[in-house]
Amino acid sequence: MVAHLSDRNPVIAADALIGEMVPPSMFDEVSFDSYIPDPNEPSQAAAVAAARDFVARASKIRAGGGKRGLFRKATTPQGxxxxxxxxxxxxxxxxxxxIFHSMPGPRAFATFGEVTNLVGALGYTDSLERLSDRTVLCxxxxxxxxxxxxxxxxxLLSELxxxxxxxxATSNTLPGQLGEGRFAAQDFLREIQKLSSIFESVRVDGPDYRHRDLPPAPEPATEAELVAQAEATPGATLDSFDDLAAHLAKLHPSKYKSLVDGVTLVCISDVHPAEDQAVxxxxxxxxxxxYDADIPVVTSGVKLDEIFTPEMVAGGYRKKYLRAISRLLALSRLAETAA
Structure with missing residues (x-):
């Protein structure tokens, strides 16, 4: 019998939330040497150099420790x-x-959403204390x-x-809107005024590698094809779009990672545009x-690039929706390859 994500109710301890702050498994073996800069985009090679320099400087901060004078306490160098x-x-x-793999000592890696989820789950003070011993937060x-x-x-970043x-930190700039991207970077620096003097902003340009020479969104499966693929794939799950959306509403987003832990294929039937912003x-x-877990996705209903309404994609969360579409399409193509 095919399992359902909507039947899963993961419980996560605080230590587990911190322990999960590592790069996605697809980045377990990456390094600066394995990053191949596009020869037509000199900013990429410059970004690699900036990242290497960051590791060299950041590694010395905790290694050096605080300096203690005759009549004063030891001070901690600022990150x-x-x-x-x-x-x-x-x-x-x-x-x-x-950068994460190159840094010494305890480190932490998370998306912006995972950091906010951590604070929501543990509280601000506990999150601050648990992250304060890290050499770097990515x-x-x-x-x-x-x-x-x-x-x-x-x-949180200021106190850390x-x-x-x-x-x-990284950001996503909309393709073709590089001026907007630079403006967004300045907004970020203004927003965290206490950190703005120590942040170096580095631009990384180039085409989306997930869509280089790839076809448009694949055609959705039929209901029969979807069920057959789910039943034939060990570790697959099968849920209707509405059932899955309703279940996600009952879970704190910090549990979504555990929700899909061990799943090999996610099948979603009757996909339709999400009319509600929260959904x-x-x-x-x-x-x-x-995407972090590299789990293929197969759907029936509308194409995955139609899952968010045009009004939503044109609104304030545009970057999030376009990133999600890009990733879902990559996972759907991964499912086609596996099939």
Whole structure:
């Protein structure tokens, strides 16, 4: 009998949330050497050099420790910061994971959403204390579309930096809107005013590698094909779109990673455009977790590039929706290859 994501109710301990702050499995073996810069995009080679330099400088901060004078207590050197600004699929996460793997001591890697989920699950004070012993905090896809979340994370980063934790963050700029991307980077730096003096902003340009020479969104499966593939794949799950959306509403987003743990294929029937913004944002969070775990996705109903309404894609969460579409399409093509 095929399992259902809507039947899963994961329970996660605080230590497990911190322990899961590592790069997605697809980035387990990446390094600066395995990042191949596009020869037509000199910014990529410059970004690699900036990332290597960051590791060299950040590694010395905790290694040196605080200096103690005759009549004063030891002081903790402030962490440094690097901000990688660029479009979808240009290798920023590859560089971020390479920084994580190159840094000594305890480290932490999470998306912006995972950091906000951590604070929501553990509380601000507990999150701060648990992250303060890290040498570096790597934050993928820093987002400015939610002022409340941005202010909380900005305060967290300021206090962590004061405790000697170095920070690396990436952003996603919409393709073809590089001016907007640079403006977004400045918004980020203004938003975290206490950190702006230590952040180096580095641009990474190039086409989305997930869509290079690839066909458009694949045709959805029929209901019969979907059920047959789910039944033939060990570890697959099968849910209707509405049942899955309803179940996601009952779970804290910090549990989405555990929700798909061990799943080999996600099948979703009767997919239709998400009319509700809350539903759509939960789908974005789920798409991120599926992409991180490299889990193929097969659907019936509308094409995956139609899962968010045109009004939503044109709104304030545009970057999130386009990123989710890009990732879902990559996972659907992965399913085609596996089949």
């Amino acid at each position: 440094i910061g690097l901000y990688l600004d660029g479009g979808f699929g240009v290798g920023k996460t590859h560089l971020l994971a390479s 934050i993928d896809e820093f987002e400015l579309d939610d002022p409340g979340d941005t202010m909380v994370v900005s305060r 930096s004061a405790r000697g934790v170095s920070i690396v 759509a944002l939960r789908l974005v969070a789920l798409a991120d977790r599926l």
